[in-house]
Amino acid sequence: MNATPVIQCRGVTVAYGRDVVLDRIDLTVPRGALLPFVGPNGAGKTTLLKACLGLIPHQGGEILCDFGGLPPAYVPQQKQIDPIYPVSVRDLVRMGLYPEIRCWGRFNCGRNARVARILTRFGLEEHQHKHFGELSGGLRQKALLARAVVTQASVLVLDEPTAGLDATSEADLLNLIRSLHEDEGKTVLWVHHRLDQCVALARQVCLVDKRGVRLTDCLEVAS
Amino acid sequence: MSLIGDALSFAKLFPEAVICGTVMAAVCSAFGVFVVLKRVVFISIALSEAATCGLALALVYHFSPLAGSALVTGAVVFMLTLPEKRQHLPKDVVLGTVFLLASSASVLLVAQSGFGLEEIKAMLYGDLIVSSPRDRWVLLLTGLPSLAVLLLFLRPVLYAFLDREAACVMGVRCWFWEGLFFFLLGLVVSGASKSGGALLVFCLLVVVPATALLLARRLWAVIGISVALGVLTTWAGLLAAYRADLPANPTIIGLACLTLMGVALIRATAAKFIARRN
Numbered sequence: 001m002n003a004t005p006v007i008q009c010r011g012v013t014v015a016y017g018r019d020v021v022l023d024r025i026d027l028t029v030p031r032g033a034l035l036p037f038v039g040p041n042g043a044g045k046t047t048l049l050k051a052c053l054g055l056i057p058h059q060g061g062e063i064l065c066d067f068g069g070l071p072p073a074y075v076p077q078q079k080q081i082d083p084i085y086p087v088s089v090r091d092l093v094r095m096g097l098y099p100e101i102r103c104w105g106r107f108n109c110g111r112n113a114r115v116a117r118i119l120t121r122f123g124l125e126e127h128q129h130k131h132f133g134e135l136s137g138g139l140r141q142k143a144l145l146a147r148a149v150v151t152q153a154s155v156l157v158l159d160e161p162t163a164g165l166d167a168t169s170e171a172d173l174l175n176l177i178r179s180l181h182e183d184e185g186k187t188v189l190w191v192h193h194r195l196d197q198c199v200a201l202a203r204q205v206c207l208v209d210k211r212g213v214r215l216t217d218c219l220e221v222a223s
Numbered sequence: 224m225s226l227i228g229d230a231l232s233f234a235k236l237f238p239e240a241v242i243c244g245t246v247m248a249a250v251c252s253a254f255g256v257f258v259v260l261k262r263v264v265f266i267s268i269a270l271s272e273a274a275t276c277g278l279a280l281a282l283v284y285h286f287s288p289l290a291g292s293a294l295v296t297g298a299v300v301f302m303l304t305l306p307e308k309r310q311h312l313p314k315d316v317v318l319g320t321v322f323l324l325a326s327s328a329s330v331l332l333v334a335q336s337g338f339g340l341e342e343i344k345a346m347l348y349g350d351l352i353v354s355s356p357r358d359r360w361v362l363l364l365t366g367l368p369s370l371a372v373l374l375l376f377l378r379p380v381l382y383a384f385l386d387r388e389a390a391c392v393m394g395v396r397c398w399f400w401e402g403l404f405f406f407l408l409g410l411v412v413s414g415a416s417k418s419g420g421a422l423l424v425f426c427l428l429v430v431v432p433a434t435a436l437l438l439a440r441r442l443w444a445v446i447g448i449s450v451a452l453g454v455l456t457t458w459a460g461l462l463a464a465y466r467a468d469l470p471a472n473p474t475i476i477g478l479a480c481l482t483l484m485g486v487a488l489i490r491a492t493a494a495k496f497i498a499r500r501n
Contacts, residue, residue, distance in 0.1 A: 054391075080386060084436070085442075087385060095390075098378070098395060
């Protein structure tokens, strides 16, 4: 098994104009980790993950990523997607096949079967023909997660996947995240706010605050 | 005289108006779906006005109207595709300023040139009836290839618009597809502005696709309905204008707006009725 870290940040600095959000941080994310990024608002959790994905430029240091051949799958916050788009849940999940099919590739039987399997697994089968905008917050987030999983990427990056969800939907989604890690061995990195939930799910947590970025054992944080 | 008889005699008398109107309606209504979805309605009116300004420039300095409108529209498109970080003002303010500057420059250019109010009116409101064979070729050569490119690359354009960050991570070159879309939109608006005028082009880019979005639930259906509605509204407007001796372009715009209002009203009533039954 490839033991190289998924992400290695060495002295990384990220700034928005003059506002330095991350200042010379070091971080190594091991392959196969289930790693929540926790910290106060504005500490730079999302910024750090986006910089690692290449969505935000970094001003200093270096970021080395090894996502294992396939691009990582990114799950944004559900509010990022405008519900006005005439896109069904199935269409949205099929978007995850873009790295394979590019501009003109066809959704053949095998790919459609894969999409159907994932829709069933995420409990979206009966909603697959619904408009994305018609779904509840929990189902929208599940659809976005399903899109990420259909890519077959070994690394999933989720930005506050439980934001705005009720307690049941939140627990449901966190269980799905855990099963993706435990059953399929995926590396899952996600931004989260509740440390108590992270302790129940993961062994380590990445704390992001004014003191910097560090990996800490969950039990240590809990105690 | 019968409606069909009128339609046939109109088509015989003004074949260029029918061809130009059909091509313009089909192309602008298809592009407009993305204008409405991306919520860049203000961009389309700014581009329409920029194209009009380019036409005025061409009129005054005696060069090709297409070159004039493409030049000014291209400059605006370039400015809009610059990364947000390099624009120190909110995009709405930039677009509003472009709109005002282009509108006033059009009027000032024509006023300085010694042309009359009629030329200004013709430029702002356009007139499909007086479309020439040259206008037809300009529309065919700018509109149809642009539409073909949009439809060929519909998937990455849609993904870049729908969820930019996830698409970028998946390998969609978002900046390229967004830039290409706005370049093609600028080309379409430049080609259509002389016959259509700023108002009709804006109407076809916004009002018709908005109506289609109320009627369909899948992207291909929305594009198809938008194109069909645009073409049918243009034909109906041309015919109504011919029969009632009205200016063609405002008649088409009026019909398109009434259709949108009618469809929105029917949908709202139907939704209330369904909610009450449940």
